[in-house]
Amino acid sequence: DIQMTQSPSSLSASVGDRVTITCRASQSITSYLNWYQQKPGRAPKVLINGASSLQSGVPSRFSGRGSGTDFTLTISGLQPEDFATYYCQQSYSTPYTFGQGTKLEIK
């Protein structure tokens, strides 16, 4: 299985801040990397697919970069609704696997 490791596990930030979450794969997954946002009691929602393609309707303050094994999700200008848990997921090969999550909290 491909292991996905996210860092940090939790992050405190303020409205307006710029934050970056990192995801590392245990082997190359080229650009088969997706990012999800999950709020309490809700299903995950895809933000970015293919490492850097923003899903329709997702604000442009979200951006993704990377290829191979190292990826980042950046949120520029945090808004109150962005405080949630974020997961990366590799879709390069089954079993598809997720990172352990990064909980973004209000400072």
Added chain:
Amino acid sequence: QVQLQESGPGLVKPSGTLSLACAVFGDSITISNWWSWVRQSPGKGLEWIGEIYHSGTTNYNPSLKSRLTISVDKSTNQFSLKLSSVTAADTAVYYCTTSAYGSQNWFDPWGQGTLVTVSS
């Protein structure tokens, strides 16, 4: 736009079989999509369980494969999950979701999720 809705018992006894169904609304289950199950244990992360194509082709997570059956019913536009010999470790919120065949395989949309508790 496809919508998904899970259904099934919220409580299963240890050693029993967990059975869930996912109804697909807004399109036919025979479109070129993979139909997946993902679970999330309380306070934990996400685990992909397995997927099925409308032809019946499946891919399972090896960690669950010996206990797992995913099937599709084109007549009711649903797909189902059966997980046998359950233990407390199988207690989780179970989501159904989908990904487009031949795409980057991201999951969208998701059902709202259903909590299944394994307890006597």
